[in-house]
Protein backbone atom coordinates (compact mmCIF):
# COMPACT_ATOMS: atom_id res chain seq x y z
CA UNK A 1 0.00 0.00 0.00
CA UNK A 2 2.71 2.46 1.08
CA UNK A 3 4.71 1.78 -2.06
CA UNK A 4 1.68 2.60 -4.16
CA UNK A 5 1.30 5.96 -2.43
CA UNK A 6 4.98 6.67 -2.93
CA UNK A 7 4.67 5.95 -6.64
CA UNK A 8 1.60 8.17 -6.83
CA UNK A 9 3.39 11.00 -5.01
CA UNK A 10 6.36 10.65 -7.33
CA UNK A 11 4.11 10.79 -10.38
CA UNK A 12 2.36 13.91 -9.06
CA UNK A 13 5.70 15.60 -8.34
CA UNK A 14 7.06 14.81 -11.80
CA UNK A 15 3.92 16.13 -13.46
CA UNK A 16 4.09 19.26 -11.30
CA UNK A 17 7.69 19.87 -12.29
CA UNK A 18 6.86 19.40 -15.96
CA UNK A 19 3.97 21.84 -15.72
CA UNK A 20 6.19 24.41 -13.99
CA UNK A 21 8.80 24.03 -16.72
CA UNK A 22 6.31 24.75 -19.46
CA UNK A 23 4.76 27.41 -17.25
CA UNK A 24 1.23 26.20 -17.87
CA UNK A 25 -1.47 24.44 -15.95
CA UNK A 26 -0.46 26.26 -12.80
CA UNK A 27 -1.30 29.86 -12.02
CA UNK A 28 1.58 29.91 -9.54
CA UNK A 29 4.18 29.92 -12.32
CA UNK A 30 7.75 30.01 -10.99
CA UNK A 31 6.80 31.29 -7.53
CA UNK A 32 8.02 28.84 -4.86
CA UNK A 33 5.35 27.03 -2.90
CA UNK A 34 6.00 28.89 0.39
CA UNK A 35 5.65 32.35 -1.20
CA UNK A 36 2.29 33.91 -2.01
CA UNK A 37 2.12 34.44 -5.76
CA UNK A 38 1.03 37.79 -7.20
CA UNK A 39 -2.18 37.02 -9.06
CA UNK A 40 -2.02 37.95 -12.76
CA UNK A 41 -4.13 40.92 -13.87
CA UNK A 42 -7.67 40.07 -14.86
CA UNK A 43 -7.85 39.97 -18.66
CA UNK A 44 -10.02 42.61 -20.33
CA UNK A 45 -12.92 41.62 -22.55
CA UNK A 46 -12.35 42.87 -26.10
CA UNK A 47 -15.10 45.33 -26.88
CA UNK A 48 -14.03 46.70 -30.25
CA UNK A 49 -17.33 46.14 -32.11
CA UNK A 50 -15.45 44.83 -35.15
CA UNK A 51 -16.49 41.44 -36.49
CA UNK A 52 -13.64 38.92 -36.42
CA UNK A 53 -12.64 36.50 -39.19
CA UNK A 54 -13.97 32.96 -39.03
CA UNK A 55 -11.45 30.12 -39.21
CA UNK A 56 -13.84 27.83 -41.09
CA UNK A 57 -17.33 28.32 -42.55
CA UNK A 58 -19.18 26.47 -39.77
CA UNK A 59 -17.50 28.39 -36.96
CA UNK A 60 -19.85 30.27 -34.66
CA UNK A 61 -18.52 33.85 -34.91
CA UNK A 62 -16.94 35.10 -31.68
CA UNK A 63 -18.73 37.94 -29.92
CA UNK A 64 -17.02 41.29 -30.63
CA UNK A 65 -18.69 43.15 -27.74
CA UNK A 66 -19.12 42.87 -23.98
CA UNK A 67 -21.94 40.67 -22.72
CA UNK A 68 -21.76 41.52 -19.01
CA UNK A 69 -25.14 41.07 -17.36
CA UNK A 70 -26.84 40.04 -20.60
CA UNK A 71 -29.42 37.67 -19.16
CA UNK A 72 -30.30 34.51 -21.08
CA UNK A 73 -32.76 32.24 -19.30
CA UNK A 74 -36.22 30.72 -19.67
CA UNK A 75 -38.01 34.09 -19.62
CA UNK A 76 -35.52 36.53 -21.11
CA UNK A 77 -32.99 36.49 -23.92
CA UNK A 78 -31.09 39.75 -23.97
CA UNK A 79 -29.13 38.72 -27.09
CA UNK A 80 -32.31 38.37 -29.10
CA UNK A 81 -33.38 41.88 -28.08
CA UNK A 82 -30.78 43.03 -30.65
CA UNK A 83 -30.10 40.00 -32.86
CA UNK A 84 -33.62 38.70 -33.57
CA UNK A 85 -35.18 39.30 -36.97
CA UNK A 86 -37.51 42.02 -35.73
CA UNK A 87 -34.88 43.95 -33.76
CA UNK A 88 -32.04 44.35 -36.24
CA UNK A 89 -33.36 47.51 -37.84
CA UNK A 90 -33.30 49.29 -34.53
CA UNK A 91 -30.08 47.70 -33.18
CA UNK A 92 -28.11 47.43 -36.46
CA UNK A 93 -26.82 44.09 -35.15
CA UNK A 94 -26.36 41.20 -37.61
CA UNK A 95 -29.42 38.95 -37.60
CA UNK A 96 -29.02 35.40 -36.29
CA UNK A 97 -28.63 33.30 -39.44
CA UNK A 98 -31.34 31.05 -40.83
CA UNK A 99 -29.77 27.96 -39.20
CA UNK A 100 -30.93 29.39 -35.87
CA UNK A 101 -34.54 28.93 -37.01
CA UNK A 102 -34.12 25.29 -38.05
CA UNK A 103 -35.15 22.33 -35.97
CA UNK A 104 -33.16 19.12 -35.95
CA UNK A 105 -35.07 17.82 -38.99
CA UNK A 106 -34.20 20.89 -41.04
CA UNK A 107 -37.68 22.48 -40.84
CA UNK A 108 -37.76 26.27 -40.59
CA UNK A 109 -39.56 27.56 -37.52
CA UNK A 110 -41.16 30.98 -37.02
CA UNK A 111 -39.03 31.58 -33.93
CA UNK A 112 -35.41 30.86 -32.99
CA UNK A 113 -35.16 27.12 -32.39
CA UNK A 114 -34.72 25.92 -28.81
CA UNK A 115 -31.46 24.32 -30.03
CA UNK A 116 -30.08 27.80 -30.67
CA UNK A 117 -31.66 29.63 -27.74
CA UNK A 118 -28.73 29.58 -25.32
CA UNK A 119 -26.38 31.69 -27.41
CA UNK A 120 -23.37 31.38 -25.10
CA UNK A 121 -23.25 27.65 -25.68
CA UNK A 122 -21.60 28.41 -29.01
CA UNK A 123 -20.72 32.12 -29.10
CA UNK A 124 -18.00 33.41 -26.81
CA UNK A 125 -16.37 36.72 -26.03
CA UNK A 126 -12.62 37.13 -26.45
CA UNK A 127 -10.21 38.63 -23.92
CA UNK A 128 -6.75 40.12 -24.28
CA UNK A 129 -5.26 37.24 -22.26
CA UNK A 130 -2.10 35.66 -23.57
CA UNK A 131 -2.84 32.17 -24.99
CA UNK A 132 -1.66 29.51 -22.53
CA UNK A 133 -0.55 27.16 -25.28
CA UNK A 134 0.48 27.78 -28.85
CA UNK A 135 -1.66 26.60 -31.72
CA UNK A 136 -0.57 25.18 -35.05
CA UNK A 137 -4.02 25.65 -36.61
CA UNK A 138 -3.89 26.62 -40.27
CA UNK A 139 -6.68 28.14 -42.29
CA UNK A 140 -7.78 25.92 -45.19
CA UNK A 141 -7.01 28.79 -47.59
CA UNK A 142 -3.38 28.76 -46.46
CA UNK A 143 -3.18 25.01 -47.08
CA UNK A 144 -4.89 25.23 -50.47
CA UNK A 145 -2.66 28.18 -51.41
CA UNK A 146 0.46 26.13 -50.70
CA UNK A 147 -0.89 23.24 -52.78
CA UNK A 148 -1.65 25.34 -55.85
CA UNK A 149 1.79 26.94 -55.72
CA UNK A 150 3.46 23.54 -55.79
CA UNK A 151 1.56 22.37 -58.88
Ligand code: HEC
Nearest residue numbers: 049051061062063064065067070078079082092093119123
Ligand atom coordinates in the same frame (compact mmCIF):
# COMPACT_ATOMS: atom_id res chain seq x y z
C1 HEC B 1 -27.45 46.15 -27.57
C2 HEC B 1 -27.52 45.28 -28.72
C3 HEC B 1 -26.85 43.92 -28.64
C4 HEC B 1 -27.00 42.94 -27.70
C5 HEC B 1 -27.88 42.96 -26.45
C6 HEC B 1 -26.17 41.83 -28.12
N1 HEC B 1 -25.52 42.13 -29.28
FE1 HEC B 1 -24.28 40.93 -30.34
N2 HEC B 1 -23.90 42.43 -31.68
C7 HEC B 1 -24.52 43.68 -31.67
C8 HEC B 1 -23.97 44.49 -32.75
C9 HEC B 1 -24.39 45.93 -33.08
C10 HEC B 1 -23.02 43.69 -33.42
C11 HEC B 1 -22.13 44.07 -34.63
C12 HEC B 1 -20.71 44.33 -34.18
C13 HEC B 1 -20.69 45.33 -33.07
O1 HEC B 1 -21.09 46.48 -33.27
O2 HEC B 1 -20.29 44.92 -31.94
C14 HEC B 1 -23.01 42.41 -32.72
C15 HEC B 1 -22.21 41.35 -33.07
C16 HEC B 1 -22.35 40.07 -32.55
C17 HEC B 1 -21.69 38.87 -33.07
C18 HEC B 1 -20.72 38.81 -34.26
C19 HEC B 1 -21.42 38.37 -35.52
C20 HEC B 1 -20.44 38.18 -36.66
O3 HEC B 1 -20.92 37.93 -37.77
O4 HEC B 1 -19.23 38.27 -36.47
C21 HEC B 1 -22.07 37.83 -32.28
C22 HEC B 1 -21.65 36.38 -32.40
C23 HEC B 1 -22.95 38.36 -31.25
N3 HEC B 1 -23.08 39.71 -31.44
C24 HEC B 1 -23.52 37.61 -30.25
C25 HEC B 1 -24.27 38.13 -29.20
C26 HEC B 1 -24.68 37.37 -28.06
C27 HEC B 1 -24.40 35.88 -27.83
C28 HEC B 1 -25.37 38.22 -27.24
C29 HEC B 1 -25.97 37.92 -25.88
C30 HEC B 1 -25.09 37.34 -24.86
C31 HEC B 1 -25.39 39.51 -27.89
N4 HEC B 1 -24.69 39.42 -29.06
C32 HEC B 1 -26.05 40.64 -27.42
C33 HEC B 1 -25.49 44.10 -30.78
C34 HEC B 1 -25.91 43.41 -29.65
Ligand code: HEC
Nearest residue numbers: 058059060079083094095096097099116117118119121122
Ligand atom coordinates in the same frame (compact mmCIF):
# COMPACT_ATOMS: atom_id res chain seq x y z
C1 HEC C 1 -25.59 25.37 -31.28
C2 HEC C 1 -24.69 26.49 -31.52
C3 HEC C 1 -25.26 27.88 -31.64
C4 HEC C 1 -26.14 28.52 -30.79
C5 HEC C 1 -26.78 27.99 -29.51
C6 HEC C 1 -26.30 29.84 -31.32
N1 HEC C 1 -25.54 30.01 -32.46
FE1 HEC C 1 -25.31 31.69 -33.55
N2 HEC C 1 -24.18 30.71 -34.90
C7 HEC C 1 -23.76 29.41 -34.77
C8 HEC C 1 -23.00 29.02 -35.96
C9 HEC C 1 -22.39 27.65 -36.19
C10 HEC C 1 -22.97 30.17 -36.80
C11 HEC C 1 -22.27 30.29 -38.18
C12 HEC C 1 -22.96 29.43 -39.23
C13 HEC C 1 -24.40 29.67 -39.23
O1 HEC C 1 -24.83 30.78 -39.56
O2 HEC C 1 -25.11 28.73 -38.86
C14 HEC C 1 -23.72 31.21 -36.10
C15 HEC C 1 -23.92 32.48 -36.60
C16 HEC C 1 -24.43 33.53 -35.83
C17 HEC C 1 -24.44 34.93 -36.23
C18 HEC C 1 -23.89 35.49 -37.54
C19 HEC C 1 -24.99 35.41 -38.56
C20 HEC C 1 -24.54 35.86 -39.91
O3 HEC C 1 -25.33 35.65 -40.86
O4 HEC C 1 -23.45 36.39 -40.06
C21 HEC C 1 -25.02 35.64 -35.23
C22 HEC C 1 -25.26 37.13 -35.17
C23 HEC C 1 -25.41 34.69 -34.20
N3 HEC C 1 -25.03 33.42 -34.60
C24 HEC C 1 -26.02 35.02 -33.02
C25 HEC C 1 -26.57 34.09 -32.15
C26 HEC C 1 -27.46 34.43 -31.04
C27 HEC C 1 -27.90 35.83 -30.67
C28 HEC C 1 -27.81 33.24 -30.43
C29 HEC C 1 -28.78 33.03 -29.28
C30 HEC C 1 -30.16 33.39 -29.55
C31 HEC C 1 -27.09 32.17 -31.13
N4 HEC C 1 -26.39 32.72 -32.17
C32 HEC C 1 -27.11 30.83 -30.77
C33 HEC C 1 -24.01 28.56 -33.72
C34 HEC C 1 -24.89 28.83 -32.68
